[in-house]
Amino acid sequence: MKEEKIIDKDNIIGKNIKRIRISKGIGQTELVEQLQLKDINITRESLVKIEGGRQHIKLTQLKGIKELLDVSYDEFLS
Template sequence: MLILRKEKIVDPENIIDSNIRCIRIEKVIGQIDLVKQLQLNDVEITRETLVKIESGRQHIKLKQLKSIKKILIVDYDEILIK
């Protein structure tokens, strides 16, 4: 079931967002630090965009996902599977 939240559709089945947030916090990496590292890897992203991704209000782009995986040093399974 999709939920309408602040005029945005949120998919409760999407766990990528919460997994990224949990892994980032476990590795003690702040949002601003992650954004800076992503930007250094030629990923156009702002902190606001990362906040939206982590809260499930914005879908993640493939380039963002690949770079986040690389920066957090994790397998795709850790990001994609609950």
């Protein structure tokens, strides 16, 4: 079964992931390593592309990032 991707044409989610991650003092490599420990398929290259608006984020990736950054989904959309 193909995993659903979230289409974010204006890159609001990617920009907010980066903003929140930086505000919490978490590097890209650290975030990716923590996601991989939770069996979430993501690479640092993918995270860079997601934050830069060059790749759509998968639903499981967004859920994992939400949990690790301890934020609500609303914070990714505002």
